[in-house]
Amino acid sequence: MIKFLNVTKDYPKTGAALTDVSFHIPKGEFAFLTGHSGAGKTTALRLIYMAEPPTSGEVRVSGFTTSRIGGRDVPRLRRRLGIVFQDFQLLEDRTAEENVAFALEVTGARRSTIGPRVMRVLTQVGLAGKAHQYPRELSGGEQQRVAIARALVNDPVVLLADEPTGNLDERATRGIFQLLRDINAAGTAVLMATHDLDLVKSVPAHLVELQHGAVAYDSAEDTVEPAAP
């Protein structure tokens, strides 16, 4: 469902961010994308949601291909993805409910269906009681739950999470991680970029490790030993 085929991404100013990267995340899988800061995790995620094209190689995501995708197709792809960031990326002047509803409104969803769908995902992330609160009134963990609810509301085929626990304390981290596991158990693939090795080791999952922009280890291939933490 997500396939990297010999992907290289060069930036004119900073040089190569990814070099000849290939991996495959099948449908419904829970996968980690790990590596130290600057290893290329965020670049890999940006290529998946097609914020930019690779310099060479190809990224395939749920029927869309970087080499063939047109500008008008990018929004269609993103509606099939849920994206969660370390800094939550919530609209500060909208309530939790409005932030989630916004992701449906942009797709042109019928007004009558928006309310129930928003409440369903807010309930799923455990925030039904705080639907009318603004992000500033919520804790970091709660804000991330709103972001996850927003990512889920369009029933994505895969949820991309870029260091989703990076700004959270240990307790909130465990809560968010469990939530992502639950979402995966319900059938949505999850690709979580993280450098938190404790989290990675805590569950058996597909692991792709990047080092200096190249795949250092892919548990699906299991040909190379994982790098020492």
Place this chain on the structure above:
Amino acid sequence: MRLVLRETMLAFRRAPLLSALSISTIAFSLFVFGLFGLVAVNIHAAIGTAAERVEVVAYLRRGTPIEAVTLGIADIQAFPEVESVGHISEAEALARARRELPEFQDIFEDLEVNPLPASLEVRLKPEFRNATTASTVAERLKAFHFVEDVRFGNDWVQKLDRLRTIATAAGTVIGAAFALVAIIIIGNTIRMAVLHRSREIAIMRLVGATDGFIRRPFLLEGLTKGLLGGLLALGLCYGAWSLVGIYHAAEFFTPTESALGVAAGGLLGLLRSLLSVGRHLRSV
């Protein structure tokens, strides 16, 4: 459409101070341009009034039969530059001289023979009230056999022409400079409003909003700010004009010019929004 309206309203509600600042900045930059416009309109009107006096007078030979003059008038009336032709008989010329030159009253009293010739007063159409056309028409009038002499105040008309040329050139240059400043200020104001919401644009893109969906509320916001700024500027111009009007009668913009000014504000707001949002959309 309802969503676009709601998002636009929300943008004004969320940042009322920024919106008010944007609108007032747009209004003041258009106001300065409008003030210049008012000065230009009034100079133009003053020149127009002076130009109304531009006419070519053909003095007729004594004894010309009135039938020949009548036919000639019809011919002259057909000149494309001519607005109207008035025939002043010898008696009318004398009566007018008596009326307009009271200081020569004694001389007129003692006259035994009317020394003043009959004449044709040829008024030109507004766009032809200049030295070149007046001179051309004068030459053509001289060709009529019953015309003895033609006068049109060559020096005076040439001075008027020069004044008109200077006013037009200065008006164009200064007007273009004011317009450019207004465009830059309005552009930057709208751009800052878009910059203020660049994060929102990025989030909209990430949740799958199409470019059109993202753009529409910004366009409506830019248009609204431009129109409101334009209306405010028009009000300020009207206030300034009324103030001047206490001391000196002056011309104001016609309804069409006023509407065009306000529409220009709206259009500038719209175009700049389109440009600024487009730039952000390409970067996410």
